[in-house]
Amino acid sequence: MTAQAHIKNKSLxxxxxxxxxxxxxxxxxxxxMTIVVPILHLAVPADSxxxxxxxxxxxxxxxxxxxxxxxxxxxxxxxxxxxxLGHAAFFALGGYAMGMYLMRQIADRGVYGNPELxxxxxxxxxxxxxxxxxxxxxxxxxxxxxxLVPGLLAYIFGWLAFRSRVTGVYLSIITQALTYALMLAxxxxxxxxxxxxxxxxxxxxxxxxxxDDSTRVALFLASAIMLIIGYTVAKFIINxxxxxxxxxxxxxxxxxxxxxxxxxxxxxxxxxxxxxxxxIAGALYVPQVGIINPGEFSPLNSIELVxxxxxxxxxxxxxxxLGAFIVNFAKTYFTAVLPEVWLFALGGLFIFVTIxxxxxxxxxxxxxxxxKNPSSSPPIENQFSEQKPWKSKAxx
Amino acid sequence: xxxxxxxxEVMRRDRVFDFMVPGGRHAVIAKQLxxxxxxxxxxxxxxxxxxxFKALNDLNLYINNGELRCxxxxxxxxxxxxxxxxxxxxxxxxxxxFFGQTMDLTAMSxxxxxxxxxxxxxxxxxxxxxxxxxxxxxxxxxxxxxVWTTLFARLSSAQQDRILEIVDTIMLAAQINLxxxxxxxxQKQWLEIGMLLMQNPQLLLVDEPIxxxxxxxxERTAELLTSLxxxxxxxVVEHDMEFVRSIAKTVTVLHEGHVLAEGSMDxxxxxxxxxxxxxxx
Ligand SMILES: Nc1ncnc2c1ncn2[C@@H]1O[C@H](COP(=O)(O)OP(=O)(O)OP(=O)(O)O)[C@@H](O)[C@H]1O
Ligand SMILES: [Mg+2]
Numbered sequence: 001m002t003a004q005a006h007i008k009n010k011s012l013x014x015x016x017x018x019x020x021x022x023x024x025x026x027x028x029x030x031x032x033m034t035i036v037v038p039i040l041h042l043a044v045p046a047d048s049x050x051x052x053x054x055x056x057x058x059x060x061x062x063x064x065x066x067x068x069x070x071x072x073x074x075x076x077x078x079x080x081x082x083x084x085l086g087h088a089a090f091f092a093l094g095g096y097a098m099g100m101y102l103m104r105q106i107a108d109r110g111v112y113g114n115p116e117l118x119x120x121x122x123x124x125x126x127x128x129x130x131x132x133x134x135x136x137x138x139x140x141x142x143x144x145x146x147x148l149v150p151g152l153l154a155y156i157f158g159w160l161a162f163r164s165r166v167t168g169v170y171l172s173i174i175t176q177a178l179t180y181a182l183m184l185a186x187x188x189x190x191x192x193x194x195x196x197x198x199x200x201x202x203x204x205x206x207x208x209x210x211x212d213d214s215t216r217v218a219l220f221l222a223s224a225i226m227l228i229i230g231y232t233v234a235k236f237i238i239n240x241x242x243x244x245x246x247x248x249x250x251x252x253x254x255x256x257x258x259x260x261x262x263x264x265x266x267x268x269x270x271x272x273x274x275x276x277x278x279x280i281a282g283a284l285y286v287p288q289v290g291i292i293n294p295g296e297f298s299p300l301n302s303i304e305l306v307x308x309x310x311x312x313x314x315x316x317x318x319x320x321x322l323g324a325f326i327v328n329f330a331k332t333y334f335t336a337v338l339p340e341v342w343l344f345a346l347g348g349l350f351i352f353v354t355i356x357x358x359x360x361x362x363x364x365x366x367x368x369x370x371x372k373n374p375s376s377s378p379p380i381e382n383q384f385s386e387q388k389p390w391k392s393k394a395x396x
Numbered sequence: 397x398x399x400x401x402x403x404x405e406v407m408r409r410d411r412v413f414d415f416m417v418p419g420g421r422h423a424v425i426a427k428q429l430x431x432x433x434x435x436x437x438x439x440x441x442x443x444x445x446x447x448x449f450k451a452l453n454d455l456n457l458y459i460n461n462g463e464l465r466c467x468x469x470x471x472x473x474x475x476x477x478x479x480x481x482x483x484x485x486x487x488x489x490x491x492x493x494f495f496g497q498t499m500d501l502t503a504m505s506x507x508x509x510x511x512x513x514x515x516x517x518x519x520x521x522x523x524x525x526x527x528x529x530x531x532x533x534x535x536x537x538x539x540x541x542x543v544w545t546t547l548f549a550r551l552s553s554a555q556q557d558r559i560l561e562i563v564d565t566i567m568l569a570a571q572i573n574l575x576x577x578x579x580x581x582x583q584k585q586w587l588e589i590g591m592l593l594m595q596n597p598q599l600l601l602v603d604e605p606i607x608x609x610x611x612x613x614x615e616r617t618a619e620l621l622t623s624l625x626x627x628x629x630x631x632v633v634e635h636d637m638e639f640v641r642s643i644a645k646t647v648t649v650l651h652e653g654h655v656l657a658e659g660s661m662d663x664x665x666x667x668x669x670x671x672x673x674x675x676x677x
Pocket of ligand 2: 475476477519603
């Protein structure tokens, strides 16, 4: 009993992470990076070997937003068994909502100097702003849309799909179709989202110039903080009974139903939450790369995302983050040095991981260490792994 | 047969089953289980076909409150399909299934049926393999199972005690922290029975509970199932005749989706038709 009372006194955050070495290491690394990188960028002179260039800073910021996206996918795929092959769609929608805000901030500084209309609308000879652009000059409204648009789409899509019990490969295919359909729609000029050029030439965010060092650092920090928040919330969900139910659904859906859980509601909830996380990631991505175009809806992007999580280790939040960093680092490297090779490398990597490391890098490490130390904890996050209420009872 | 006339009385559709008028089917999900006629399950005229093959053919079955009923029948007789219909997994082509007087099972979904008080053990033991024994029982526990409450759910000490009690009943106390996938086949069966108990259902449907069990485990299972009867109604499907004989008062024989005979084990074993299709081997 004393052990329990002891636990109650600890903060929620401590409770979440105290038995999770992987998350602790992840946080230590992330915090270090979050503090060190901006300092090396701002305070170290440009000719020093330790200087972090604006390019690298922004690149890392981009990776951070990808890591958040990877967590979103891991929640539905790793913890609920829903293999979404269209998650990049939610990322892109969040990105477009942010892009629309940034577009409106350009005001009359565009090529055509029209204070009311973005350049591409002037180019298309449009006379007035379409209704769905209203409100996007307000930051708070745009941020609301970053959450609402992906969330609502996921909710409607999930409601239809899960209610009709579409699962497995069929669900994967229709999510792929969803992102493909959105890509085709956004390619059309008449849609009013800039057609195949997308939205770009952004000037500033909340009045700060996007090219300024301080703005870049702020965006980098915002990405890091959102990743920490997203990770913590995801961890809270996984550690809760709800997390145990989603894993139960993943492993034995019928059993979960007959035990009395309304499976479709659980899937819908997790799917929608995950889409919102993906949307936020997209909103962080766009101001850092300076463009959003329909290519972000490309089915290939969603598949790449699956590869990140598979490589890192699905069913481990830090695995998803690790995978996002490793694969994107490789991508940055390959596309610069050997651009033709990248797609083959990606495909090869996926096949290799699927066959030889089904639990990804983290899963492999866990397996190796548990061989040495058989009592190490199982891969499922467990609120009781420390608490063990029955133990303390038996001991008493 | 006095019980038969009692059924007849109960079955007077014009009086008792007012809601059975055509079109009234979906309106009949009552919150409260009504077993005032002492019958917990009514299965009437159920037919199910798969691609033209009739797995169930005009099946009729009545389970009394607190009774322990064994159902036997050759492979493919439709025993599992019958459970699928009762638990909402399979929708019948024809017929009705009622839980108590008021709950129309054919109009309810699996989770509603589970919440109403019907628990089920699958033929192939189905547990949550990555979860520990404790967590399996926790997940099965009778409580509010909506998403939002589940997110913030905390185990009360009463609930914890209940889990520990069940874990003793199913003799898995030593394995309480073990992931369920590491249990033996028999232990998995037991865990699934334990999960049933956690649900605290009025009616338990138990499909082939002793497959893969040792002699000792089998005896213990027989004991457990018998002890449950009385407070719960239990329907057991089993192939092992010795086991059935050891627990059954009433046995129903299913053949080609239809009830072939019903009665005590001796009656059934001496039934000529039954001997022909099943026991004559
Ligand atoms: N989903 C399905 N699709 C097609 N046929 C099915 C399906 N489910 C069951 N059947 C068929 O229906 C018949 C009855 O099956 P059921 O599983 O109910 O038999 P059972 O009495 O439980 O047999 P056993 O003793 O082998 O478990 C079998 O012939 C089976 O092949
Ligand atoms: Mg069967």
